[in-house]
Amino acid sequence: MRTRMPTLHCLRALPMTAALLVGLGGSASSHPHVWITVETTVLYDKGAFTGLEHKWTFDEFYTAMAIEGLDKNHDGVYSREELAELAKVNIDGLKEFGYFTYPVVDGEDVKIQDPTDYWLEHKDGVLSLHFNLPFDKPIPVKAKAFAYVVQDPTFYIAFLPAKTDPVKLGDGAPKSCKVQIGNPKHDGENDVDRLAKAFAQLASPVSTTKAVFIQCGK
Numbered sequence: 001m002r003t004r005m006p007t008l009h010c011l012r013a014l015p016m017t018a019a020l021l022v023g024l025g026g027s028a029s030s031h032p033h034v035w036i037t038v039e040t041t042v043l044y045d046k047g048a049f050t051g052l053e054h055k056w057t058f059d060e061f062y063t064a065m066a067i068e069g070l071d072k073n074h075d076g077v078y079s080r081e082e083l084a085e086l087a088k089v090n091i092d093g094l095k096e097f098g099y100f101t102y103p104v105v106d107g108e109d110v111k112i113q114d115p116t117d118y119w120l121e122h123k124d125g126v127l128s129l130h131f132n133l134p135f136d137k138p139i140p141v142k143a144k145a146f147a148y149v150v151q152d153p154t155f156y157i158a159f160l161p162a163k164t165d166p167v168k169l170g171d172g173a174p175k176s177c178k179v180q181i182g183n184p185k186h187d188g189e190n191d192v193d194r195l196a197k198a199f200a201q202l203a204s205p206v207s208t209t210k211a212v213f214i215q216c217g218k
Contacts, residue, residue, distance in 0.1 A: 025150060032158035035059040038150050039162045042179075042214060044170035048138030051112070052101065052148065053170075055161075057128040066127055078122035087120040090129055100159065101133055103148035110148075111136035139215040149211045167212050176217030181210050195205070 041053040058066070070082050073078045093098070095114070103110035118131035139146055161167070167179045 001003075012131070032155060034062050034157045036157060036159050037162050038159050039166055039168075040212070041168045041170050042148070042173070043132070043134075044141075044173040045138070048140050049135070049146070049170075049173075050138050051132055052129075052132035053132050054099075054101070054150070055128055055130050056079070057126055060126055063125065063127045067122060078121050080121065083120035083122065083127075086168075087118055087129065090120070091115050091131060096099075099131075099133055100152050100157070101148060101150050103135065104145070105143050106145045110139065112208045116132055141177060145213075146215070147211050147213040161210055169214075174216055178215055180213045181214070 004036060036059070037057040039055040039057075042049055044050045066086065067078055067083075070086065071078055072082055099112070099115065101112065103112065113134040113136055115131040115133055118129070121128045138191055152159065161181060167181060168178055169179065
């Protein structure tokens with residue numbers, strides 16, 4: 001499991017690129033400075049789960065700082081093109097922290113590739129970062145104890161599941177596949193134990209942000 005903890009740097013509004021989501025972290029006793037609402041689609045293709053499609057919506061205070069000076073044509077609209085540079089800097093900065101995404105299968109880390117199809121959207125007064133995180137290897141639907149958590153172990157950022165449909169399965173996923181958010185409870189105690197051990201080295205409890213457990217019927 002990942003054991004390296006991020007080093008804290010301040011979130012600042014920087015010239016030309018506004019606030020950059022880089023160098024986040026801190027001590028385990030930190031309280032959140034940024035709130036992000038998470039919506040995720042677990043991508044599916046040809047009998048396996050292939051990655052996660054994230055939508056992270058930032059709080060209005062972070063948004064206001066981040067977009068300052070980015071409306072280049074002063075039309076009151078922050079287009080995808082105007083936000084493209086900030087989106088790239090966000091993605092580049094998040095790499096150091098594994099995109100705060102911790103997938104596991106059978107108690108072992110699942111490696112992830114660099115994000116694809118990333119972009120920022122400004123809507124209803126808040127910013128949302130969209131990006132896909134492909135798994136290094138597809139995860140068969142029959143795999144045991146497949147779960148993930150989106151979390152800043154230092155709790156500098158609070159990741160919160162969306163109130164409506166926080167997790168969806170991608171098109172084509174078997175109807176027997178179910179999503180459970182929270183502490184997994186099912187027949188095999190060994191699955192629960194493996195998940196608990198896999199997430200044990202995170203600095204803050206998984207229950208703080210809720211693990212997502214995916215199980216497909218036999």
